[in-house]
Amino acid sequence: MTIRTRFAPSPTGYLHVGGARTALFSWLYARKHGGRFVLRIEDTDLERSSAESVNAILEGMTWMGLDYDEGPFYQTHRFDRYKEIIQQLMDQGDAYYCYCSKDELEAMREEQRANKQKPRYNGKCRHLSTPREGVEPVIRFKNPTVGQVVVEDAIRGNVIFENSELDDLIIARPDGTPTYNLTVVVDDLDMQMTHVIRGDDHLNNSPRQINIFKALGAKPPVFAHVPMILGDDGARLSKRHGAVSVMSYRDAGYLPEALLNYLVRLGWSHGDQEIFSLAEMTQLFDIQDVNKAASSFNTEKLLWLNQHYIKTSAPEYVAQHLSWHMGELGIDPADGPALVDVVVLLQERAKTLKEMAESSVYFYRDVDTYDEKAAQKNLNETSLPLLEAVLKELTDLSNWLAEPIHDVIKNCAEKHEVGMGKVAQPIRVAITGNTISPSLDATLQLYGRERALAAIERSISWIKDHA
Secondary structure: OOOEEEEOOOOOOOOEHHHHHHHHHHHHHHHHOOOEEEEEEOOOOOOOOOHHHHHHHHHHHHHHOOOOOEEEEEHHHOHHHHHHHHHHHHHHOOEEEEOOOHHHHHHHHHHHHHOOOOOOOOOOOOOOOOOOOOOOOEEEEOOOOOOEEEEEEOOOEEEEEEHHHOOOOEEEOOOOOEOHHHHHHHHHHHOOOOEEEEEHHHHHHHHHHHHHHHHOOOOOOEEEEEOOEEOOOOOEOOHHHOOOEHHHHHHOOOOHHHHHHHHHOOOOOOOOOOOOOHHHHHHHOOHHHOOOOOEEOOHHHHHHHHHHHHHHOOHHHHHHHHHHHHHHOOOOHHHOOOHHHHHHHHOOOOOOHHHHHHOOHHHOOOOOOOOHHHHHHHOOOOOHHHHHHHHHHHHOOOOOOHHHHHHHHHHHHHHOOOOHHHHHHHHHHHHHOOOOOOOHHHHHHHHOHHHHHHHHHHHHHHHHHHO
């Protein structure tokens, strides 16, 4: 048997981290067992679904590197197939027309509440022999009224539901469009899904879907319901906790490897190991090892992982992702040093790619203002002769490399009997606009000879103008 899993998001918004974790678990399970991973877009909610949301989902999957073997399949392209199955259920006597109006349904529920019963459809139209004129009916699935449904959950074990607690769910609306619980069964049946890994908010749908599978004479897939993700405060993860969209993490400067590594550890572990490559995840992951309890999202832990991947990934790879952030700042990386060289210089320091991009702007765009406090402390009458002296020495320097640049700064400090910082910091402010940069000699080498000399000259003129 070939293992087949799927990720089946509804295109009613962005791809959120909960959905991304479900996609990752499904992807890993298929990859581990040499199976097939299918992407299905469940877009039957015509009012809320949008092309923009579909694009956001596809973009998120691509950015994370979760490639799918089949799809994307769209439910809106399969309406004829759903109608065929609905008619089959009608012909079998496993579905029926329901003519109850909204007012009648509400009155039914009110009476049940008054009698301290569970509000649900009472099967009023189950045995209706004649249609009600002038009413567009829905179609309901005739759920068994006795016995139990056992959901054999790969994470939770067996979960038992009494059929007497399940009502006759609607499988087709008055206009004939199918509902979720019908379409998902037909799709999982036709697409030969062997394992359905999804959020635990779908657990209550499972007994209804299993009964539809049985009515169609089909074996249900193995279910695995993944616990929800909580915010730091213990509430369900939502927008108020910060970024929950996958692409918002891209925008904030995270590498996909960091997010994937963090998501796989939300509810799953392998000893005390924290860092997992995608190959290691694939080898070690098993859905049965996922914790039954909800997991809390810790942004600080994710940031730590991101810094690790920025520091340890190949500079060429980091540069590919950094390029997008440079573009967001309106910078063309071709207008300065090779982006790979910038990464080499900054990757030990940066926690995010956004931070790295913002701190490397001066390599591509000359500073036209200085930080006020940095200028007050470092660009003044005291530093003027030091800058003039070091400018002369650097102008005469024939070998523009970090080591000889360092020697020039050191010699200048010794001649003027000051610490190196008294010479280095004014230069740093002249180049970057503030007092923060990597090693100054390496920064100057990468910055380039002509631009560095011009920047120091500008700082000297600025001091004279503001003295």
